[in-house]
Amino acid sequence: MWRILCGIVVLAAIVNPLAETRGVRRRRAVKLQLDNYLSYDGIMEYLDQLARSYSSRVTLKNVGRTYEKRVLKVAMITNGDGRPGKRVIFLDAALHSREWMTPAAALLTIHKLVVEFEENSDLLADFDWHIMPLANPDGYVYSRNTDRYWRNTRTPNGGNCFGTNLNRNFAVDWKVGFSQLEDPCDENYAGSAPFSEVEARTVRDIMHILVDSQRAVMYLSLHTANRSVFYPWVYNTAPVSNQKEHDEIGRFVADRIRQSTGTFIKTWQYAKFDGTFGGTSMDYALLAGFPLSFVFEMSGVGQDQVEYKFFPPARDIRHLAEESWTGIRAFAEKAIEKYPPSRVIAYKQMVEPPNNAASRIRGFSSLVCILFIYLTNVFGSNSL
Numbered sequence: 462m463w464r465i466l467c468g469i470v471v472l473a474a475i476v477n478p479l480a481e482t483r484g485v486r487r488r489r490a491v492k493l494q495l496d497n498y499l500s501y502d503g504i505m506e507y508l509d510q511l512a513r514s515y516s517s518r519v520t521l522k523n524v525g526r527t528y529e530k531r532v533l534k535v536a537m538i539t540n541g542d543g544r545p546g547k548r549v550i551f552l553d554a555a556l557h558s559r560e561w562m563t564p565a566a567a568l569l570t571i572h573k574l575v576v577e578f579e580e581n582s583d584l585l586a587d588f589d590w591h592i593m594p595l596a597n598p599d600g601y602v603y604s605r606n607t608d609r610y611w612r613n614t615r616t617p618n619g620g621n622c623f624g625t626n627l628n629r630n631f632a633v634d635w636k637v638g639f640s641q642l643e644d645p646c647d648e649n650y651a652g653s654a655p656f657s658e659v660e661a662r663t664v665r666d667i668m669h670i671l672v673d674s675q676r677a678v679m680y681l682s683l684h685t686a687n688r689s690v691f692y693p694w695v696y697n698t699a700p701v702s703n704q705k706e707h708d709e710i711g712r713f714v715a716d717r718i719r720q721s722t723g724t725f726i727k728t729w730q731y732a733k734f735d736g737t738f739g740g741t742s743m744d745y746a747l748l749a750g751f752p753l754s755f756v757f758e759m760s761g762v763g764q765d766q767v768e769y770k771f772f773p774p775a776r777d778i779r780h781l782a783e784e785s786w787t788g789i790r791a792f793a794e795k796a797i798e799k800y801p802p803s804r805v806i807a808y809k810q811m812v813e814p815p816n817n818a819a820s821r822i823r824g825f826s827s828l829v830c831i832l833f834i835y836l837t838n839v840f841g842s843n844s845l
């Protein structure tokens with residue numbers, strides 16, 4: 462008996478350092494490249510590598526295929542303790558394809574949670590993360606290769622017009638707000654129907670799965686480059702029921718970033734900032750049952766203080782991604798603090814998306830439209 466036990470101890474002593482060595486080798490192999498903007502293939506390759514090397518903590522799921530047949534992937538990240546049913550932070554990036562910094566920040570977030578797990582394990586103790594680093598790959602490839610300002614999907618709309626703005630395609634006051642939402646040649650085109658785009662349907666389905674399984678806590682959608690934290694509503698100027706909570710979290714994030722890099726981030730209920738319109742994923746998430754929903758408009762200002770907006774030079778990618786991670790970490794810390802497992806979340810049935818109210822609101826929104834255009838001119842924004 463003792464001989465067997467001793468044998469096991471000796472074996473473990475031999476095997477364990479080997480496992481450690483393998484671990485170190487694995488870590489060296491999975492390097493996140495932030496010296497240049499990654500291609501679609503580069504992003505997919507990084508995710509595949511990571512899932513292979515950290516299979517106990519990362520599961521990749523193919524959740525859909527785009528119009529041009531590219532795979533939509535979600536990285537589901539845990540701390541590997543095997544406890545099912547944890548609450549979830551759902552993060553997506555690049556709904557708008559020209560916002561090149563957002564996949565970089567999403568990938569850095571994945572990297573921090575997986576490769577730099579020890580430093581960030583507090584964010585995974587009671588929460589899992591589901592991250593979709595490239596929500597609009599067709600648009601991203603087109604933006605990288607053909608027309609860098611391309612914002613939409615690549616679905617044909619008839620004639621010579623292509624693409625739908627995914628952040629106008631969700632079933633919340635769809636097509637309500639301003640005239641360009643109905644123009645199939647405009648970058649604000651809301652699509653041929655609510656959820657006409659597979660990318661929007663995919664994000665919607667993830668939201669509903671998380672709410673139905675009572676795991677949904679925070680939806681965080683990355684955009685650039687307004688240097689803002691936005692919270693709902695966009696379609697309505699009424700306050701959300703937990704407005705104070707949203708506002709507090711937004712200010713916490715802004716403070717953390719300012720202390721870290723000096724960048725000034727504003728916190729707004731979107732409708733108060735830039736007028737009302739329909740179709741956004743952020744509004745839909747809250748209506749679907751997420752208690753918290755945000756857009757984080759990351760900075761596009763380089764270290765030379767130049768406003769590069771969507772396309773900061775390659776030398777600034779790492780710095781801006783790290784700054785965004787500082788913000789994303791702050792979002793998560795506060796969400797976890799506000800929604801510990803001990804706090805019961807009353808998940809309701811989905812509030813009927815207010816599309817039926819469209820005609821009622823349309824008259825009002827044409828007035829708002831004037832204000833919207835005015836504010837857009839003043840702030841030069843509307844990148845949500």
Ligand SMILES: [Zn+2]
Nearest residue numbers: 557684844845
């Ligand atoms: Zn955007």
